Amino acid sequence: MHPSRPIPLAEPVLHGNEAEYVAQCLESGWITSGEFVPRLENSLCELLGTRQAVATSSGTAALHVALIVCGVKPGDLVIVSDLSFIAPANAVRYMGADPVFCDADPETWQIDPNVILRFLDDRAEIRPEGTVDRLTGRRFGAIVPVDALGHPVDMDAITEIGRRFGLPIVSDASESLGARYKGQPIGSKPTMTCLSFNGNKVVTAGGGGALVTASEALATEARYLCNQAKDDPVAYVHKKVGYNYRLSNIHAAIGCAQLERLAQHVAAKRAIAERYRDAFLNLDGVTFMPEAEWAGATYWLSTILLEGDRSTELLRALHKAQVEARPLWEPLHRSEAHFAAEYVGVGHSQSIARRSVSLPSSVDLSAEDQERVIEITRRVATS
Numbered sequence: 242m243h244p245s246r247p248i249p250l251a252e253p254v255l256h257g258n259e260a261e262y263v264a265q266c267l268e269s270g271w272i273t274s275g276e277f278v279p280r281l282e283n284s285l286c287e288l289l290g291t292r293q294a295v296a297t298s299s300g301t302a303a304l305h306v307a308l309i310v311c312g313v314k315p316g317d318l319v320i321v322s323d324l325s326f327i328a329p330a331n332a333v334r335y336m337g338a339d340p341v342f343c344d345a346d347p348e349t350w351q352i353d354p355n356v357i358l359r360f361l362d363d364r365a366e367i368r369p370e371g372t373v374d375r376l377t378g379r380r381f382g383a384i385v386p387v388d389a390l391g392h393p394v395d396m397d398a399i400t401e402i403g404r405r406f407g408l409p410i411v412s413d414a415s416e417s418l419g420a421r422y423k424g425q426p427i428g429s430k431p432t433m434t435c436l437s438f439n440g441n442k443v444v445t446a447g448g449g450g451a452l453v454t455a456s457e458a459l460a461t462e463a464r465y466l467c468n469q470a471k472d473d474p475v476a477y478v479h480k481k482v483g484y485n486y487r488l489s490n491i492h493a494a495i496g497c498a499q500l501e502r503l504a505q506h507v508a509a510k511r512a513i514a515e516r517y518r519d520a521f522l523n524l525d526g527v528t529f530m531p532e533a534e535w536a537g538a539t540y541w542l543s544t545i546l547l548e549g550d551r552s553t554e555l556l557r558a559l560h561k562a563q564v565e566a567r568p569l570w571e572p573l574h575r576s577e578a579h580f581a582a583e584y585v586g587v588g589h590s591q592s593i594a595r596r597s598v599s600l601p602s603s604v605d606l607s608a609e610d611q612e613r614v615i616e617i618t619r620r621v622a623t624s
């Protein structure tokens with residue numbers, strides 16, 4: 242029998258300056274606003290090679306505000322990755338807009354630029370009021386590609402489509418902070434890039450998010466909206482409906498300490514992925530997640546595909562052994578929350594999701610614990 246010490250899926254690792262920075266907040270009394278917020282924003286600019294960053298209370302808030310400042314309007318259609326966590330689709334709905342879910346490319350598991358291109362070629366018409374759907378007369382508002390599992394999307398192809406159809410790109414990089422695209426950090430090409438510092442992400446602030454952009458105008462407007470659209474430093478003057486989407490100084494303090502470790506966290510995740518990949522290389526019926534030659538993924542969660550019903554069996558076996566594992570998200574076009582949305586694809590995202598198991602991928606996962614996960618997987622796959 243194996244020892245049954247529980248193994249979590251993705252646990253925060255807080256071995257840096259987190260406690261010291263939080264103590265500084267508490268001692269100074271600066272817990273809500275304070276110097277760690279701009280410090281976090283500056284670190285992000287430095288790490289990503291972008292000019293502007295705005296910290297937010299969550300990744301979902303970042304997506305919501307990014308869609309507003311990028312000009313998405315009620316009634317718009319917004320192209321979103323079908324194989325994704327639900328947050329970007331929800332943010333589109335907060336706008337009174339509707340998502341159009343585009344299928345994944347089986348080669349990368351990411352939104353397929355060719356699917357977007359064929360869809361827009363077929364349906365979009367560029368008119369004075371914007372890019373309009375010939376079929377419904379509705380405006381297209383934006384493209385929201387998601388770097389699922391921390392693997393970057395093919396951003397050159399997507400930004401080219403955005404240019405051609407006059408659509409802003411709001412990238413959901415919640416899982417890919419620290420990833421590389423064609424050798425460069427993700428985050429500099431899209432109109433806006435949204436990040437999350439939720440507890441299970443590559444780095445965390447306990448909760449929180451950020452958006453980064455090269456545009457000072459967009460960043461200024463986003464900051465204004467996140468701060469209740471405050472128009473006067475003293476009096477309560479508000480010309481727009483704003484949001485309370487600021488990140489607290491305590492959260493930013495944790496985030497600053499975590500960002501100091503971003504490179505180590507990504508290296509650790511990549512090492513875990515490599516061990517899984519090697520272990521399953523010659524195992525029939527197990528496929529390890531892909532990485533395009535132009536991609537440097539964060540491997541936020543190492544994920545495999547199994548044949549037939551084996552993924553369900555494996556999830557059950559791991560659960561029984563107190564190993565936390567998860568299937569990928571139900572493709573968004575299958576979600577009851579977004580049942581009315583259009584779907585463009587041939588079922589690749591569903592075929593991937595149905596066979597998937599995300600395995601424990603914590604930054605501090607021990608080789609011993611990983612070996613336990615590998616053994617159970619081998620046993621189920623070969624039974």
Ligand SMILES: *Cc1c(COP(=O)(O)O)cnc(C)c1O
Pocket residue numbers: 299300301302325326328329387413415416436437438439448449450
């Ligand atoms: C985690 C995540 C989010 C949401 O981030 P929160 O900070 O939890 O709001 C959005 N999109 C994706 C793809 C995510 O993985």
